[in-house]
Amino acid sequence: MVSEEERNLEAVKRWAELYNDDVHRMVDESYGEPFEVDVRGQFVMHRRETFHRAEAAVLAAAPRRRTRVERMCAAGDTVVVEALLFDPDQGEDWQTPWCAVLRLRDGRIVSDHTYLDASRWPGFRAPTKR
Secondary structure, eight states, rough: OOOOHHHHHHHHHHHHHHHHOOHHHHHHHEEEEEEEEETTTTTEEOHHHHHHHHHHHHHHHOOOOOOEEEHHHHETTTEEEEEEEEOGOOOTTEEEEEEEEEEEEEEEEEEEEEEOGGSSSSSSSOHHHH
């Protein structure tokens, strides 16, 4: 029998893969309803349209940006991810470590508290509300 932690770790592995391969599928498939993405100290998103616009802006500035998960730890409905954002086209100077505390329900993320220095992110702008 697969534990809740094992299921959640697999869902988060898929989330990271989709971030690298098809970020719009990540938004649609990895996040439940309702959801909250809180990039701590930067902005909060609750709507898919806003999330899609934010990710499209990042892709426009850094189309080959990637994340590499360094560590994950699961306890109950929560997975903590420690990772690195980078873009081979931006050179070695552009990379930023980040950490996310994700809460999942039924295999989908409902709460995403991400900690990162967004000023190091090419094309970063806080998403506008619509």
